[in-house]
Amino acid sequence: MKFDKFSPVTGNDLAIVQGQSRYGVDCQDSAIDIYDLTTDEYWQDNSFPGNQLVFFDFQTGQKFEPMSRKENQFFFSVIYQSGYFYFLHAQLDQDQLTLFKYLPGQESEIIHQMSLTGLHTLNLSLVNDQAHVWIASFNDDIDFYHPQKFSVVNEPDQSLLFIDDNKLYFEQDSDFYSDNEYEHIPDRIIIKDFDDHVLSNIQGNIILLSNGKWQKVDGNFAGELGPLTGQTRYWACISDYMKFEDFRDDYWQTRIYPGNYLIFL
Numbered sequence: 424m425k426f427d428k429f430s431p432v433t434g435n436d437l438a439i440v441q442g443q444s445r446y447g448v449d450c451q452d453s454a455i456d457i458y459d460l461t462t463d464e465y466w467q468d469n470s471f472p473g474n475q476l477v478f479f480d481f482q483t484g485q486k487f488e489p490m491s492r493k494e495n496q497f498f499f500s501v502i503y504q505s506g507y508f509y510f511l512h513a514q515l516d517q518d519q520l521t522l523f524k525y526l527p528g529q530e531s532e533i534i535h536q537m538s539l540t541g542l543h544t545l546n547l548s549l550v551n552d553q554a555h556v557w558i559a560s561f562n563d564d565i566d567f568y569h570p571q572k573f574s575v576v577n578e579p580d581q582s583l584l585f586i587d588d589n590k591l592y593f594e595q596d597s598d599f600y601s602d603n604e605y606e607h608i609p610d611r612i613i614i615k616d617f618d619d620h621v622l623s624n625i626q627g628n629i630i631l632l633s634n635g636k637w638q639k640v641d642g643n644f645a646g647e648l649g650p651l652t653g654q655t656r657y658w659a660c661i662s663d664y665m666k667f668e669d670f671r672d673d674y675w676q677t678r679i680y681p682g683n684y685l686i687f688l
Contacts, residue, residue: 442503
């Protein structure tokens with residue numbers, strides 16, 4: 424078998440950033456995060472060797488690096504929106520956080536710069552918005568820093584998907600209970616305003632397709648819905664959170680399982 428290969432061949436662990444399928448991305452040293460680098464005493468006294476952000480073009484096999492590696496530099500949180508990649512870059516020795524806009528093969532563009540001091544860096548990351556790219560941290564609250572500042576409660580069973588038209592779109596995770604009878608609680612979409620008021624609460628899921636569009640789908644999904652390896656047109660998932668080995672439990676020896684289903688989108 425003849426294998427296509429990247430030029431040059433590297434040991435990068437590539438991931439597909441949702442919203443596109445052409446580029447694989449590796450943000451090295453992912454075992455360390457920005458919270459470690461800004462709070463751990465070790466990194467207050469020692470230089471960080473720097474990590475590197477790498478893009479690979481699956482169509483041409485080319486490798487792209489927005490910037491060369493240097494000491495105390497840390498790349499993290501890559502998202503794709505409206506034809507461009509966005510990522511965060513921390514220059515630790517300068518107390519500087521920068522939001523960059525990037526397309527492989529072009530120069531990186533600075534969108535916003537701010538000081539790291541004063542930010543809650545736990546789960547500091549980017550959030551999609553068709554009009555903007557938001558910088559936020561996720562702890563007991565979700566603290567937004569750019570393009571404007573405000574906070575909402577970070578509910579433990581909800582995940583922020585994106586922002587659109589000054590509304591926050593959350594997905595509320597399913598749960599099921601089996602004290603007496605099996606019951607599955609469907610996923611829900613929670614829409615809030617910037618004052619943390621719930622505007623809408625509807626059943627379903629929202630997924631980001633490889634064409635950059637958000638799609639609402641109905642059904643209960645076990646794990647993340649995503650394209651099967653080898654193609655990008657169809658997304659597939661098996662409904663329900665049950666695993667085959669769970670049916671060996673005594674609970675299911677005296678009950679009928681209601682069934683699941685295979686979904687293609």
